[in-house]
Amino acid sequence: MNKIIPIVAAAVILLVVAVSGCVTNEDKNNQTNSYSANGVSFQYPHSWGVATLSSPNGVVAVGDPNTVVNGNPTTSVVIQKANATASSGLKYAYDQNYANFFNNTGKTKVSEAQLTLNGATVYENVYTSSEEGVAKKYRAVWLQKGSTIYVILCSARTEAYDSQQTNFDLVINSFQAS
16 A cells, blocks of 8 residues: 555656646747737737738738748738728628629638627628639638728638637737727
8 A cells, every 4th residue: 555655646746747738838829929000909829920911901911921822821810991981881891892702703602690709790701712722711800990890801721721710719809909
């Protein structure tokens, strides 16, 4: 019996060390960067960086530099201002944008939803597309801050999309506009 107690104690110590190592690694994975300029602010993954912005009405883009193809990250989030004005209403702007969006464009709708984010109604459209030989999945979240309508466009290669949801949620849930 006296020989079992030291073995149990050693096992408990090893378990504590193993768990603390996992917590330390998890904390490193949860580190974030902050973006604050152009009237918006948000958090994004520590390993990502600010990317070159090439989209119309773009405010800022962040992306994973480990996924660059043809000069652009395939995993990214782009913040855009919608072409519509807030006076016409968020839902109207969203509906107008997608009225013909999927007609003969090579884009395929996966889902759409009305959600609540930080107490406000937002609209989400998920779709797939293949551009320059890269099959990607997109998540467009439409929201209104003050008198401006923003679109947070998250994208990744189709096979990597599901694993990026935590990173996309980080940007979306922390998004603020002044």
